[in-house]
Amino acid sequence: MANFNIHPGETLLEARNIKKIYDMDGKRPRGVNPPVVLDDINLKINAGEFVALLGPSGSGKSTLLRILAGLLRPTEGQVLFKGVPQYGTNPHLSIVFQTFALFPWLTVLQNVELGLEAQEVPPTQRMRRSLAAIDTIGLDGFEDAYPKELSGGMRQRVGFARALVVEPELLFMDEPFSALDVLTAANLRKELLSLWREHKIPTRTILMVTHNIDDAVLMADRIVVLGANPGIIRVELPGLPMEQRDANNDNYTKMVDLIYRIMTSPRADIASLMPQEKKGTSSKLAPVKQQPYQVLPHVAISDVTGLLELVHSKGDREDLYQLGRDLQLEVDDLLPMIDAAHILGFAEAQEGDLILTETGKRFAEAGVLEEKDLFRQQAIKNVTMLRHIVRDLAREPSHTLPEERFLNELQQHFSEDESWSQLETAINWGRYAELFSYQEERGVFRLEEPEVVAALVS
Ligand SMILES: Nc1ncnc2c1ncn2[C@@H]1O[C@H](COP(=O)(O)OP(=O)(O)OP(=O)(O)O)[C@@H](O)[C@H]1O
Numbered sequence: 001m002a003n004f005n006i007h008p009g010e011t012l013l014e015a016r017n018i019k020k021i022y023d024m025d026g027k028r029p030r031g032v033n034p035p036v037v038l039d040d041i042n043l044k045i046n047a048g049e050f051v052a053l054l055g056p057s058g059s060g061k062s063t064l065l066r067i068l069a070g071l072l073r074p075t076e077g078q079v080l081f082k083g084v085p086q087y088g089t090n091p092h093l094s095i096v097f098q099t100f101a102l103f104p105w106l107t108v109l110q111n112v113e114l115g116l117e118a119q120e121v122p123p124t125q126r127m128r129r130s131l132a133a134i135d136t137i138g139l140d141g142f143e144d145a146y147p148k149e150l151s152g153g154m155r156q157r158v159g160f161a162r163a164l165v166v167e168p169e170l171l172f173m174d175e176p177f178s179a180l181d182v183l184t185a186a187n188l189r190k191e192l193l194s195l196w197r198e199h200k201i202p203t204r205t206i207l208m209v210t211h212n213i214d215d216a217v218l219m220a221d222r223i224v225v226l227g228a229n230p231g232i233i234r235v236e237l238p239g240l241p242m243e244q245r246d247a248n249n250d251n252y253t254k255m256v257d258l259i260y261r262i263m264t265s266p267r268a269d270i271a272s273l274m275p276q277e278k279k280g281t282s283s284k285l286a287p288v289k290q291q292p293y294q295v296l297p298h299v300a301i302s303d304v305t306g307l308l309e310l311v312h313s314k315g316d317r318e319d320l321y322q323l324g325r326d327l328q329l330e331v332d333d334l335l336p337m338i339d340a341a342h343i344l345g346f347a348e349a350q351e352g353d354l355i356l357t358e359t360g361k362r363f364a365e366a367g368v369l370e371e372k373d374l375f376r377q378q379a380i381k382n383v384t385m386l387r388h389i390v391r392d393l394a395r396e397p398s399h400t401l402p403e404e405r406f407l408n409e410l411q412q413h414f415s416e417d418e419s420w421s422q423l424e425t426a427i428n429w430g431r432y433a434e435l436f437s438y439q440e441e442r443g444v445f446r447l448e449e450p451e452v453v454a455a456l457v458s
């Protein structure tokens, strides 16, 4: 075994004050600030620990994993491996990605052996160890198969075998199950977990990036929740004792519920979400930093309307977890809808519930015409981008402006792609509110009813 030189609890990997800004290879126009993807991240990974990294899409999970693995350089800060600053790729670490690049012209066995060739392990030993890894990971009998003969789940197993055969001190996984269908993913997860519990996997220290709260609660000794824009650590929670990691256990349900609440309240003070007995105890709380610029969630207003109507039908207040279940939405899909309802002043997330505001109740009850009016008022009042577009259009004698005008403003705060997405969302919301029209071919905004709309902005 490669790991007898590790002392349990020893810090293996440490991120200190990591900040990451993608500099876009110098391609960004002058005066434009690229977004801060990770801001002041401090994180330790201790020997023997299974750490899960959870967070909404775009919160920088993959970026952090790559920085910790030495595949990507942070803009500021440092990564230490056993106390020594790490430069370049860490050779003591293997990574399993969402989909695994296997060499199509090599058999399963040859693909697995590759990792050991790089380490100059002699051929007979290479074969023996690879066969053992293939056996462990459940691919016995498929040694001579080629990747194209395997299902997605089996290919991912080859990926695991290739990562584990070198007996790395650290194993990183970035959404290892999310490209698989639900059943295959559940199977592989279960097997991997029991292999790890029964010490059949040589590597004890694991970092796993995941969207899935259940995965994190089932598998991890420590759960780190990231927030987005910029990516920060919102909270670190100690995982459940092994015997409580069972969907029928009370503490399991409470834990899933707590993380769900944290993720669906991106701007809430974490302490206010903690159950009473947990407050001020072992979990490490990080303050939630102010967002530098309003970030619009990319959702259709019709989805927000649907959500508000559902909550209204339940008496204007509903448990967030229950809402996710009713709508059959993963937290990642529900979150932007809640965010939109919050930005528009229609609802607030509190203590794990979504509660309609007075305006939200009126909106949910309104007929089509009143609904448009209310939406229009709320949008102008609360959505910075829409207010700016309408204000600037109202000032122009022609009541028209090219999209560049607003893209420039957005590019001060977002990457080029995200600026376009932000503008697209603003356009969709603005059209729904009938605040302006937008001509796609020419990229031109026009104020539709200058008098009506101007009165709203003044
Ligand atoms: N190479 C890159 N150049 C510029 N921006 C990037 C690059 N890679 C990622 N980003 C941006 O950095 C932010 C964080 O991305 P990252 O992939 O780390 O997030 P994530 O949490 O892993 O998201 P997901 O859950 O969707 O995988 C995103 O806004 C993304 O657009």
Ligand SMILES: [Mg+2]
Binding pocket: 061, 062, 063
């Ligand atoms: Mg990712």
